[in-house]
Amino acid sequence: MTPRRLSLCAVALAVALLAGLVRTAFADEDTKVPEKVKKLLTREGVALLETATHVEVFRIKPRPGPGAGGGQVAGYPITAKGKEKGKEFAAELRKVLYEEKSWTGQAKRCFDPGVVFRIHGEKGSLDVIVCFACTNFRLNVNDNKGAPVVKTGGAFGPDIAPLLKLAKKAFPDDAEIQGLKETGR
Numbered sequence: 001m002t003p004r005r006l007s008l009c010a011v012a013l014a015v016a017l018l019a020g021l022v023r024t025a026f027a028d029e030d031t032k033v034p035e036k037v038k039k040l041l042t043r044e045g046v047a048l049l050e051t052a053t054h055v056e057v058f059r060i061k062p063r064p065g066p067g068a069g070g071g072q073v074a075g076y077p078i079t080a081k082g083k084e085k086g087k088e089f090a091a092e093l094r095k096v097l098y099e100e101k102s103w104t105g106q107a108k109r110c111f112d113p114g115v116v117f118r119i120h121g122e123k124g125s126l127d128v129i130v131c132f133a134c135t136n137f138r139l140n141v142n143d144n145k146g147a148p149v150v151k152t153g154g155a156f157g158p159d160i161a162p163l164l165k166l167a168k169k170a171f172p173d174d175a176e177i178q179g180l181k182e183t184g185r
Contacts, residue, residue, distance in 0.1 A: 032098070033046055033098050034098070034100040036103065037097070037102075037103060040103055040152055040154060041139070041152070042141060042152065044124075044141045044149060045139060045141045045150065045152075047121065047123065048119060048120075048121030048123065048124055048125065048126045048141065049119060049126065050094075051121040051122035051123070052087065052093075052094060052119050052121050053120050054084055054085060054086050054087065054089075054090060054120050055084070055086075055089050055090050055118065055120070056117075057081070057082035057085065057115065057116070057167070057170035058073045058078050058080070058081050059078070059079045059080040059081075059082075059115060059171065059177075060078055060113060060115070060116055060129075061076060062076075062112035062113055062114060063076075064076055065077055073118060073127065074116050074118075074127040074129050074138075076113065076116065076129070080171070080174065083170070085170065089169070092166060093117055093128070096162045096163050097128070101157040101158075101159065102156050102157055102159075102163070103154050103155075103156070103157065105136075105154070105155030105156045105157045107134075107136055107154065108134035108135070108136060109134070110131060110133055110134040111131050111138075112131050112134075113129045113130055113131040113137075113138075114130070114131065114132060114177075115130045115132070115167050115170075115177070116128065116130070117130070117166070117167075123143070124141065124143045124144050124149075125141075125142045126139060126140070127139065127140040127148075129153075130156075130163065130167070132160065132164060132180050135155050135157075135160050136153065136155045137154060137155070138151065139152050139153055160182065164180055167180075
């Protein structure tokens with residue numbers, strides 16, 4: 001091999017290695033999940049979020065029960081379905097769920113949920129069932145058949161705005177959702 005070719009190979013190798021390091025650094029930054037969040041989301045929930053391909057968004061009646069013609073999601077009757085969202089929306093929702101401050105609110109009693117985000121991943125789905133009045137939420141990690149394998153929940157922190165923005169994006173024509181204030185009250 002000539003010295004010139006050897007130099008070109010060395011430069012190409014250096015560029016490839018550097019590109020790999022940059023890619024790894026950004027991937028690590030994107031997938032950092034605080035320990036508290038890992039514990040609450042569970043290993044299965046984090047795995048679903050990491051492999052999310054799309055998100056379905058539903059408006060629901062606040063009490064579990066049979067759906068009247070519209071079906072049900074996570075045990076709640078569906079009143080409306082938003083347009084299916086892709087990987088970009090799933091990444092935005094994952095970012096909100098990975099924020100530790102999203103899990104630091106005080107649970108209240110009302111839990112009259114109105115929205116379900118169903119995140120689809122490689123090995124099932126994750127339902128994020130949200131009450132914007134009290135900021136409580138429940139999570140169902142579902143297997144490939146849709147059966148819940150893990151149920152958990154909590155209360156979003158004092159800043160519900162990021163999650164509410166996603167609900168507003170999913171339901172741009174829903175007057176009730178659009179009318180909610182981003183303070184969680």
